[in-house]
Amino acid sequence: MKGVLLVNLGSPESPTPKDVKPYLDEFLMDERVIDVPKVLRNIIVRGIILQSRPKKSAKAYSKIWWDEGSPLIVISERFKDKVQKKTKMPVALGMRYGKMSIKKGFEELRSKGVDEVLLVPLYPHYAMSSYETVVVKAMEDREKYFPDMKITTLPPFYKNVNYLKVLSKSIAEGLAGFDYDHVLFSYHGIPERHIRKSDPTKYHCKIDGSCCSINSIAHHTCYRHQCYFTTEAVRNILGLSEDQVSTSFQSRLAGDPWLKPYTDYEFERFPKMGKTKLAVITPAFVSDCLETLEEIAMEGKEEFLEAGGKSYKHIACLNDRDDWVQVMSQWIEDWEVHNMLPA
CATH class of the missing domain: 3.40.50.1400 (Rossmann fold)
Structure with a gap:
């Protein structure tokens, strides 16, 4: 059975230094974000950046936080729900960083009988620190936890x-x-x-x-x-x-x-x-x-x-615009029916 996993960046659980710190730690310790040897990355991130950045970032997050939660998470969930209404296949949402993980997205799909997944990094362009790290993390999780699951990855769609x-x-x-x-x-x-x-x-x-x-x-x-x-x-x-x-x-x-x-x-x-x-x-x-x-x-x-x-x-970004939902839904349908991906 086929299914879709949409993946976005992620967010802290709340706009507080307590929740921002572990989120920043996971994000900045990613070797595709700060691509230096792990020992040096430890010094830079945990010895320097995380000593002051969580408080500053929490203040910034508090300025844009919605009543429903993180704007990125809320918008991504709205987008996922709209896409789901346009396809019979299960559609799940995961985040590269934070508690709404890629692994949880795979688990949700597997619980619905999915064994073939279209992985959709929600990034139009290819970069080590965005698109690539999503794909690498998804493949690592698949190998470790879901070895029988087949994954097809949507390519960057910047020129579609x-x-x-x-x-x-x-x-x-x-x-x-x-x-x-x-x-x-x-x-x-x-x-x-x-x-x-x-x-x-x-x-x-x-x-x-x-x-x-x-x-x-x-x-x-x-x-x-x-x-x-x-x-x-x-x-x-x-x-x-x-x-x-x-x-x-x-x-x-x-x-x-x-x-x-x-x-x-x-x-x-x-x-x-x-x-x-x-x-x-x-x-x-x-x-x-x-x-x-x-x-x-x-x-x-x-x-x-x-x-x-x-x-x-x-x-504003495309967010959950109906025409953007329609484009994504068409890509999913093309993959489901014809095994075609957007060019």
């Missing part, structure tokens, strides 16, 4: 035509009625070394844009290329000019260089260029979360206005 149409429509609706002079596509940042590590050729990726126009197998796992592809595809669908749109990367850690340009630097730079009416979209996420609701919608707005901006709008 139907996904791009829905994303573009959501942005167009967000822009309607808003007097803007620039649209910023802000993607979650990753260290530059992750791009090189993910390059199967070990020589293609230059991280300067020159390699993105050269067709290569490296593009299948190049987060930077995929982000710029998404921006350009949406720009063309919406008929926006090149100078109206740009790409940036947010949420970096101190230390090694991360993908540039940095979103917070762009917030400071735009008003000086005369771009004072800004709309921001965060397409690395399909569900609104801390990084979109607090970092971009709240902190980003404050930074932009303080730098001289006049108006600012954060455009």
